[in-house]
Amino acid sequence: MTEQDAVEYIRNEWTAREQPGADHFAAMAALMRTHQLMIAELDRLLKGYNLSRTAFLLMATLLISRDHTRPLGQLSKHLLVHPTTVTLVIDQLEARELVVRRPHPSDRRTVLAALTEEGLRVVTKAAQELGAANFGLPGVTDSMAQRLTGVLGQVRGKLGDT
Structure with missing residues (x-):
């Protein structure tokens, strides 16, 4: 049995319980999980520089x-x-x-x-x-980083970040 992606699990369970905004809830969870993983790696790397x-x-x-x-x-x-x-x-x-x-x-x-x-x-x-x-994003290609930056730029724009 293949282990299901944590965010997909969250989306599926949220939907199964008829909670609102499953896609947005999953997007929030994906962003927060990514942030936590990334900052853990950044903190590890910056520790050597105090x-x-x-x-x-x-x-x-x-x-x-x-x-x-x-x-x-x-x-x-x-x-x-x-x-x-x-x-x-x-x-x-x-x-x-x-x-x-x-x-x-x-x-x-x-x-x-x-x-x-x-x-x-x-x-x-x-x-x-x-x-x-890769600034806490190991395995992320330049192309993926560019796409991610573009999508997050659109999201930040919707949130009023200029």
Whole structure:
């Protein structure tokens, strides 16, 4: 007897019990299961760098920003986390000398976060390792990743993510 896919099992049982929205319930379950599996792999890989996912994503955001610098408020909006979370993560990264805070050159109310040379080295090395592991999606081809990104982009659009 072949083991049934967990999401298909959920969909079938949900339908059998005449619950509403079986396809959407299955989509939610599939997305959540995928997320859990992916973050477990990311956490495993980032452990060697002593980085949380939020710290890595914050540093990755700085990596792709002009001059490896971004205002703290923009980091909060970009990462979809509370400003307090950004402050705490910046504190941790600053203690490790991976990130520094700087005043904004023209707006004294704005504080910038910037990667240090060591931060640049660490995030680049971590990104290379995560990239080699398909960012927590082992076995997913480039083509599958592109299709997944497209479908999730459509879903995010329906949810108001711009």
